[in-house]
Structures are given as C-alpha cells and as structure tokens.
Amino acid sequence: MTKTFHSRPPNSKLKSDCIxxxxxxxxxxxxxxxxxxxxxxxxxxxxxxxxxxxxxxVETGNVHVDDxxxxxxxxxxxxxxVVKCAHPDIKAEVLPAFKxxxxxxxxxxxxxxxxxxxxxxxxxxxxxxGLHQPDGVILDLEDSVPPxxxxxxxxxxxxxxRVLDFFGSERMVRINQGELxxxxxxxxxxxxxHTILIPKAETKEQLQAVDQTIDRVLKENKLKxxxxxxxxxxxxxxxxxxxxxxxxxxxxxGLSIGLEDYTADIGTQRSPExxxxxxxxxxxxxxxxxxxxxxxxxxxxxxxxxxxxRQYILESLELGFDGIGCIHPRQIKPIHQSFAPSSGExxxxxxxxxxxxxxxxxxxxxxxIGSKMIDPPVVxxxxxxxxxxxxGNVLHQxxxxxx
Amino acid sequence: xxxxxxxxxxxAGRHVPTEVNGIAQVPFKGVHGFKPTGNKxxxxxxxxxDYPMDGNKMVGTIKEALEMAGLKDGMTISSHHHxxxxxxxxxxxFDAAAELNTRDLRWFPSAAFECHKPLIRHLESGVIHHxxxxxxxxxxxxxxxxxxxGLAVLRxxxxxxxAVQDGEVHIDIAIIAAPTADAFGNATGDRGPSACGxxxxxxxxxxxxxxxxxxxxxxxxxxxxxxxIQGQNVDYVVVLDKVGEPEKIISGTTELTRSPDRLFTAxxxxxxxxxxxxxxxxxxxxxGAGGTSLAFAIYLKKMMIEENxxxxxxxxxSTKYLVEMLEEGxxxxxxxxxxxxxEGVRSMRENAGxxxxxxxxxxxxxxxxxxxxxxxxxxxxxxxxxxxFNANVVTHSDGQMLHGxxxxxxxxxxxxxxxxxxxxxGRIPVIVDExxxxxxxGELIDVIVTERGISINPLREDLIQATKxxxxxxxxxxxxxxxxxxxxxxxPAKPQLLDEPIAVVKWVDGTLIDTIFKLKPL
Numbered sequence: 001m002t003k004t005f006h007s008r009p010p011n012s013k014l015k016s017d018c019i020x021x022x023x024x025x026x027x028x029x030x031x032x033x034x035x036x037x038x039x040x041x042x043x044x045x046x047x048x049x050x051x052x053x054x055x056x057x058v059e060t061g062n063v064h065v066d067d068x069x070x071x072x073x074x075x076x077x078x079x080x081x082v083v084k085c086a087h088p089d090i091k092a093e094v095l096p097a098f099k100x101x102x103x104x105x106x107x108x109x110x111x112x113x114x115x116x117x118x119x120x121x122x123x124x125x126x127x128x129x130g131l132h133q134p135d136g137v138i139l140d141l142e143d144s145v146p147p148x149x150x151x152x153x154x155x156x157x158x159x160x161x162r163v164l165d166f167f168g169s170e171r172m173v174r175i176n177q178g179e180l181x182x183x184x185x186x187x188x189x190x191x192x193x194h195t196i197l198i199p200k201a202e203t204k205e206q207l208q209a210v211d212q213t214i215d216r217v218l219k220e221n222k223l224k225x226x227x228x229x230x231x232x233x234x235x236x237x238x239x240x241x242x243x244x245x246x247x248x249x250x251x252x253x254g255l256s257i258g259l260e261d262y263t264a265d266i267g268t269q270r271s272p273e274x275x276x277x278x279x280x281x282x283x284x285x286x287x288x289x290x291x292x293x294x295x296x297x298x299x300x301x302x303x304x305x306x307x308x309x310r311q312y313i314l315e316s317l318e319l320g321f322d323g324i325g326c327i328h329p330r331q332i333k334p335i336h337q338s339f340a341p342s343s344g345e346x347x348x349x350x351x352x353x354x355x356x357x358x359x360x361x362x363x364x365x366x367x368x369i370g371s372k373m374i375d376p377p378v379v380x381x382x383x384x385x386x387x388x389x390x391x392g393n394v395l396h397q398x399x400x401x402x403x
Numbered sequence: 404x405x406x407x408x409x410x411x412x413x414x415a416g417r418h419v420p421t422e423v424n425g426i427a428q429v430p431f432k433g434v435h436g437f438k439p440t441g442n443k444x445x446x447x448x449x450x451x452x453d454y455p456m457d458g459n460k461m462v463g464t465i466k467e468a469l470e471m472a473g474l475k476d477g478m479t480i481s482s483h484h485h486x487x488x489x490x491x492x493x494x495x496x497f498d499a500a501a502e503l504n505t506r507d508l509r510w511f512p513s514a515a516f517e518c519h520k521p522l523i524r525h526l527e528s529g530v531i532h533h534x535x536x537x538x539x540x541x542x543x544x545x546x547x548x549x550x551x552x553g554l555a556v557l558r559x560x561x562x563x564x565x566a567v568q569d570g571e572v573h574i575d576i577a578i579i580a581a582p583t584a585d586a587f588g589n590a591t592g593d594r595g596p597s598a599c600g601x602x603x604x605x606x607x608x609x610x611x612x613x614x615x616x617x618x619x620x621x622x623x624x625x626x627x628x629x630x631x632i633q634g635q636n637v638d639y640v641v642v643l644d645k646v647g648e649p650e651k652i653i654s655g656t657t658e659l660t661r662s663p664d665r666l667f668t669a670x671x672x673x674x675x676x677x678x679x680x681x682x683x684x685x686x687x688x689x690x691g692a693g694g695t696s697l698a699f700a701i702y703l704k705k706m707m708i709e710e711n712x713x714x715x716x717x718x719x720x721s722t723k724y725l726v727e728m729l730e731e732g733x734x735x736x737x738x739x740x741x742x743x744x745x746e747g748v749r750s751m752r753e754n755a756g757x758x759x760x761x762x763x764x765x766x767x768x769x770x771x772x773x774x775x776x777x778x779x780x781x782x783x784x785x786x787x788x789x790x791x792f793n794a795n796v797v798t799h800s801d802g803q804m805l806h807g808x809x810x811x812x813x814x815x816x817x818x819x820x821x822x823x824x825x826x827x828x829g830r831i832p833v834i835v836d837e838x839x840x841x842x843x844x845g846e847l848i849d850v851i852v853t854e855r856g857i858s859i860n861p862l863r864e865d866l867i868q869a870t871k872x873x874x875x876x877x878x879x880x881x882x883x884x885x886x887x888x889x890x891x892x893x894x895p896a897k898p899q900l901l902d903e904p905i906a907v908v909k910w911v912d913g914t915l916i917d918t919i920f921k922l923k924p925l
Contacts, residue, residue: 015829016829016830036829037801037829037830037831037895038925039801039802039896039898039899039922039925040800040801040830040831040895040896040898041830041892041895041896042896042925043896044892044893044895044896048892068829069829069830069831070830071830071890071891071892072891072892099889127890128663128664128854128855131664131667131854131855132663132667163890164890328663329663329667330663330666
C-alpha cells in the first residue's frame with residue numbers, strides 16, 4: 001500500500017506558504033504543481049522542485065506542490081522536509097544560496113533591549129521582521145512549532161538564515177529542549193546563527209551538552225566564529241540554579257526567564273502585579289549581573305495593550321533588566337523608547353565621558369568633575385548610557401561634534 | 404470576438420480599441436495632449452406646465468416612476484455609490500425594469516459593490532446589457548472573466564463627470580437614492596436614518612439626465628435643508644421603507660491597517676512629508692481610502708501636533724481620523740467627496756468646516772481648474788508601479804482585474820503625489836519593469852514609499868534636494884526592484900493574455916490610456 005507524506009497538515013488558509021505531498025513508489029518521478037502564482041512563476045516553481053528532488057536523489061514517486069505564494073527558500077524546505085519524512089536516512093541538504101546580507105557578524109556586548117519571537121514554521125512573519133529593527137530576532141523552533149512540524153521548522157529556519165536580511169538584528173534561534181535541541185544545532189549552526197536560546201535551562205550539565213555540540217559542529221564545518229548562548233530559566237529548579245547556569249558556559253551573553261512556564265511550575269499563574277515572580281526575576285538579574293551577562297525579562301503577551309506594555313517595561317527597568325522579549329513588531333518601539341535613557345541621564349553621562357577623556361589626554365590618574373571624583377565603574381556606566389541613548393535614537397552618533 | 408475590435412497605438416505605446424460599445428474613441432495623446440471642442444451636453448428644456456404646481460412629485464413605486472420616466476430598451480440608468488456596500492435601491496430598480504420587460508439597459512453607476520451581486524441575473528437574462536462604472540466584488544470578477552457584453556469602461560470619478568458633461572455618456576434616467584428628501588425632490592445625504600454623508604457623485608446625474616428619480620426613506624416637509632440635490636432638477640420622488648444600510652459604508656478599504664509592515668510604511672510616508680518640507684502651516688493633503696493611507700494621516704497628525712502645524716484643508720474621503728483633526732483644530736476645513744464612515748457623516752452634519760464637494764469641484768478635467776491640483780500632497784495606493792513610475796490600480800501583476808479607479812487618476816495632479824505600496828504581496832512583486840495596465844503616467848507620480856525604502860522620481864529634483872541629508876531610506880527604484888526580485892526568486896513571467904479585450908481604461912480627459920485583455924486560462 002502506498003502512503004502519502006505531507007510537509008504540513010492540509011490548510012487552505014495559508015499565505016506565502018505551501019504544502020508539499022510525496023507518495024513514494026517505484027514509478028519514475030512525477031511532479032504536479034498547483035499554485036496561486038502559477039501565471040507568474042509556473043516554470044520557476046517546476047525548476048525549483050526538480051532541482052531540489054535531484055539534490056535529494058529522489059528519482060521515483062509522486063510529488064505534489066500546493067503553493068500559496070511561498071518564497072523559494074520556503075518551498076525548498078517543504079520539499080526537503082517531506083522527502084526526509086519518507087526517507088529519514090537521506091543526509092543531503094537542499095540549501096539556497098547563502099546571501100551576503102545574511103553573513104554579518106555579531107558581538108558579545110551589544111544592546112539586547114528587544115528580541116522578537118518569530119514562529120519557526122511561519123516564514124511569512126520573518127520576511128520583513130528585520131525592518132522593524134528589533135535588537136534581536138528569534139527564529140523559534142520550540143513552543144511555536146508543533147511536534148509534527150519540527151523537521152520542517154528546522155529547515156525553514158535554516159534556509160531563512162541563509163536568505164533573509166535581518167538588517168543588523170542579532171540572529172537568534174531558540175532550539176528545542178533536550179536531545180531535539182542538540183539535533184537542531186546540527187542543522188542550523190553552520191548558517192551564521194549568532195546566538196542560541198536554550199529553553200528550560202536547569203543545570204550546568206545542560207549547557208555543557210550544548211557547548212560540546214557547538215564545539216563539534218563548528219569543528220566539523222571548519223567554522224571559527226563565536227556562537228553565544230542565552231539560557232532561559234522556566235522552572236523553580238532553573239531559578240534556584242541561576243548562578244551555576246549563568247556561569248555555566250563561556251558562551252553565555254544573557255540570562256532570561258520564561259514567566260508563563262515558571263509560574264505554572266511554582267503552582268500559580270502570571271498576575272498583572274507579578275508578585276509571584278519577583279523572586280525569580282531578581283534571581284535572574286543578580287545571577288546575570290554576577291556573571292557579566294544581560295538580564296533579559298520575559299515577553300509581554302497582550303499585544304494590543306500598549307499602556308500595560310509600558311508599565312511592564314518600566315518595572316523591568318527598575319528591577320535591573322536590560323531588555324524584554326516581544327511577540328509583535330509594534331512592541332519594539334515602546335521598548336526602545338523606554339530603554340533609552342532620559343535627557344538628564346544623558347547630560348550627566350556626557351559630562352563624565354568628556355571628563356574621563358580630558359583626564360586621559362592630560363595623563364591624569366584621577367577623573368573629576370569640578371571637585372567631585374569619578375570612579376571607573378561610573379565612567380563605564382556613562383559609556384553604556386551613551387550607547388543606549390544612541391541606539392534608542394535620542395542622541396546623535398556624533399554627539400561630540402554636534403554639541 | 405477579437406476580430407470585431409480595431410486597435411490604435413496611443414501616445415503611451417498602448418494598444419486601445421478605436422471603438423468601444425459602439426462609440427468611437429480617442430486614443431490617449433499624452434497627459435496634456437487632448438483638448439475638447441464644442442459645447443457641453445445639456446438635458447432637454449423642461450416646462451413647469453408638466454410639473455405639479457404644488458411641488459409634490461411623489462410617485463407610488465419605483466416601477467411607476469420608471470414607466471412615467473419613459474423607460475425603454477437600450478436606455479442608460481445611472482446611480483451613485485454613497486452607500487457603498489449598503490445600497491438597497493439599485494437591485495429593486497432593475498427588478499422593476501425586468502418586470503417591465505425592458506432589455507439591453509446600460510447601468511452607469513459611479514461604482515458597484517458586492518451588494519449588487521444579484522444583478523448578475525439581469526446581466527445574464529439581458530435586462531442589463533453591460534455596466535460602465537467601477538466594479539467591485541462579484542461583478543468585478545464577472546467582468547474580469549469576460550462574461551459581460553461589451554467592454555467595461557473604467558473611469559475616474561472626475562472622468563465620470565467629464566463623460567456626462569461632454570455628452571460622451573447620455574443618462575436617460577438618473578436614480579438618486581437619498582437619505583432625506585422632500586416631495587419636491589430637494590435631497591440631502593447628511594441626515595435621516597440612512598444618512599450616508601453627501602450625494603456628490605449623483606450631482607452630475609441630477610444636472611444632465613433626461614429624467615431624475617429621487618428615492619428616499621425619510622420624507623420631510625418642504626424644504627429639505629440642506630439641499631445637496633436641487634428639486635428643480637428632479638422629476639419624481641419615490642418613498643421606500645429603507646434605501647441603504649449606512650453601517651455597510653465601511654468597507655475593507657476604509658479600515659485602519661493592523662499590519663506592522665503597512666504601519667511602518669505609513670509612518671515612513673508621514674516622515675517624508677515632514678522632511679520634504681511639505682508639512683508646514685497652511686498646507687493641504689489628501690489621503691485616500693486604504694489602510695496605509697488612513698494610518699498615514701494618524702502619523703502625520705502626531706507630527707503636526709509636535710511641530711505645532713495646522714493645515715488649511717484636507718481632502719476626504721473623510722474618516723473618523725480626519726474628523727478628529729478637524730475637531731481638534733488641526734485643519735480649517737475638510738473638503739469631502741465621500742464619507743467613508745459614520746463619524747464622517749456626523750461631522751458633515753455638525754461641523755461647518757466639513758464641506759461637501761463633488762467630482763466637478765474636485766476632479767473634473769474639462770473644467771476651469773479643480774481642487775486636486777491645489778493639494779500639497781496626496782497619498783494613494785497602487786497595485787503596481789514600474790521603474791519609470793507608471794502606476795496601475797485596476798489590475799494585479801497576474802493580470803486579474805480588480806477594481807475601479809476612484810479619484811486616483813484625478814489626484815495625480817497634486818503638487819506631490821505619493822504612492823504607498825508594499826514592495827511585494829505574497830510572492831507577487833509590486834515594483835515591475837512595465838505595468839500590466841497603465842492607469843497613471845509616471846510623469847505625474849513623484850514618490851513611492853515601500854516598507855523597504857522610498858524612491859523619488861528623478862523628474863522631482865526639488866524633492867531629491869529637499870530630502871538630501873535626511874535619515875530617510877531613499878533609494879533608486881531599480882535597486883529596490885532588484886532586492887525584491889532576488890527575494891521572490893527572480894523576475895516573474897508575464898501573465899498570458901488573449902487578444903480579447905474585456906475593459907478599457909479612460910484617462911481624465913476621456914481618451915483611452917489602456918486596455919485590459921482577457922487572461923488565457925491556465
């Protein structure tokens with residue numbers, strides 16, 4: 001009996017996406033195409049399917065593409081996913097060309113005020129995500145991808161990493177928990193992922209497993225570049241182990257918290273006042289600061305509530321967080337505005353930096369404004385304030401010249 | 404069928420039929436290339452002898468009114484679209500015409516909507532021969548599939564006035580659905596249970612038709628004040644239980660977008676208007692229907708408040724967003740051509756600064772000037788723009804006919820015409836090498852704004868200079884196109900068209916600017 005495999009469950013409401021079905025048999029390969037954009041892209045879709053199947057060495061069976069305007073990188077992922085569903089032993093990958101605009105580097109120390117979650121199986125949401133200039137985009141393979149689409153999600157995310165321009169945002173991927181997450185790394189790591197988010201981090205051993213996999217995959221692919229980690233604490237155990245997790249890998253750049261899962265784990269739920277998670281959030285801030293990482297707060301999930309969002313941002317700032325997660329582009333601007341320093345703070349920071357530069361130029365060991373001595377950590381904080389101000393668009397990059 | 408059409412090449416290089424629905428046509432001769440001669444058309448001279456001295460022109464039913472108006476086979480019946488998708492009158496008018504065994508009528512609406520889907524029956528039975536007017540929804544699809552007799556003729560709002568005024572379209576019977584009227588035929592749209600705002604699209608019909616029938620559900624004692632339609636032009640008045648559903652005025656094109664990309668484009672557009680120095684005290688603008696245009700007005704309003712700027716006038720399509728600007732003192736006037744929501748209707752009734760206009764004042768090309776060309780900026784949409792800034796609003800890149808022109812062509816004459824467009828829709832690119840259908844010549848289109856950048860027409864050196872040194876993402880239109888083509892997987896093939904025309908597109912002066920051909924079935 002022949003069995004038909006589908007790249008995703010049939011759904012007529014898809015946009016900018018497709019479903020590929022594959023029925024293995026012994027007859028020579030047939031490719032059928034149904035497409036909303038057939039009048040414009042019929043030939044191009046046919047060529048894409050032929051090439052992808054030939055790279056996977058599929059020579060028999062029936063392939064049906066039901067297209068709703070999917071971009072080529074998405075369709076390639078669907079074809080690869082459905083074929084591998086039928087033949088899990090196939091190792092070949094169907095990779096779109098690695099665009100130059102997808103190869104920019106990142107760095108350990110950078111602003112992480114906003115990080116935008118994008119469901120890994122909904123590519124139409126990633127295409128323009130970078131335009132909204134979140135500090136980071138998170139292509140999510142974990143919670144937003146249903147279990148039967150994990151393989152497809154991985155391939156879509158991998159292809160997106162090679163093709164899309166995220167316009168300077170930090171390119172993050174949230175992998176799955178446990179073994180599945182380590183398999184995710186094999187697929188996505190060679191494609192200029194800057195930062196991996198590790199869900200439900202509870203022990204340093206988990207981080208070590210991730211670290212070792214990264215070491216191996218980088219070595220196998222002859223890559224010598226940094227990959228950063230942001231563990232997410234989502235359980236009582238994770239929060240209590242915050243310190244060992246924060247110090248658990250030299251790749252760590254941030255420490256985050258997932259409040260939905262955490263509150264469930266401690267037997268309650270998220271309330272507007274958030275009293276229930278004060279301890280956990282403070283733990284994250286303290287552990288992150290102790291290890292020199294960015295403490296990053298959970299997402300605010302009521303997209304339409306901008307007043308609530310601003311309140312949430314303010315509280316995050318007061319507790320010491322450097323950023324929060326977002327689930328919609330419209331949350332980005334309020335976050336960046338709020339995480340930008342006030343004009344008073346900026347003026348003070350400018351004075352301190354100018355004083356420090358003057359002191360250095362004169363070879364003085366002591367920095368002072370008037371009769372007040374300035375300690376080095378204060379200068380460091382002032383530098384950070386200026387960076388935040390420039391990034392938040394409240395201070396010109398060449399502020400020294402403009403003043 | 405194709406053999407019955409002869410084609411001429413117009414000044415834009417497009418092939419257009421020499422004759423449409425039995426009437427000889429002038430091919431497009433360039434934006435300013437055609438000037439009419441002769442006099443305007445006029446209705447027959449009436450005599451008061453034929454009208455009741457007491458001014459009571461009431462007739463029992465639509466059917467009786469049509470009979471008294473002398474309805475005959477082959478006549479032209481016109482209507483306005485101020486109820487948009489909430490019109491309850493025109494289906495009844497053609498049902499009555501069918502009962503009278505009339506055939507081969509031409510319906511000449513300013514626009515038709517999904518609510519007119521039942522008229523397909525009358526098209527198929529031959530009661531209606533064809534429709535000339537902006538077609539939306541099912542009727543649009545019907546015409547796109549080439550099922551309608553004759554050719555659809557797509558005109559702008561100003562072009563519709565021009566066609567009637569110039570005698571190109573003779574209206575035998577005008578139907579004017581009116582939310583409030585008196586027995587003499589004075590009528591207004593701004594009040595009554597079915598209030599829709601104004602009746603400007605029906606004004607030309609009332610002035611040039613042989614016979615005019617006002618149909619209302621809110622009869623008031625003489626005089627109906629204000630009288631947007633003058634009773635002196637009206638022959639008969641019919642009262643129905645309900646003429647329209649005002650809540651259906653709001654259509655998909657008049658709702659604010661929630662798409663983050665479109666909001667981003669709207670904000671970028673407002674920034675452009677500010678950075679280019681257009682937003683200054685006493686300026687004017689028009690933002691059309693369509694979610695992005697509406698959002699533009701909201702962003703611009705914020706910037707106007709920040710900079711303490713006040714506009715002299717805003718041209719509507721009015722919405723609650725424009726009404727807020729008027730009521731908050733950010734503009735002296737709204738010069739309104741159609742109300743897009745019920746706040747617009749209320750404001751027109753209550754605010755002296757909210758003024759009703761018509762396509763004559765706003766858009767007519769065969770007139771002594773109009774309002775549209777005096778606008779400092781206008782923000783419109785488009786389905787396609789090509790690298791020479793030519794634009795299309797009536798078909799998609801896949802050749803499917805979509806909808807009418809509205810006031811779009813007329814607005815192109817503003818001092819700064821800005822098209823806000825998504826760089827691509829799904830996998831369909833919006834910036835192309837050559838538009839599928841030419842509706843607006845590139846020389847009139849100054850700026851396009853997409854989520855991936857702004858392109859300024861090289862003809863507008865002044866705008867290029869004005870925005871130099873700004874933080875705006877200004878890019879060559881060809882670079883923008885290359886980026887999108889790369890993302891979408893290469894330049895798409897052209898849709899395969901048959902040489903069978905299904906519609907023609909008029910320029911504002913009544914000449915033919917392009918033809919829409921039937922798609923080859925795949």
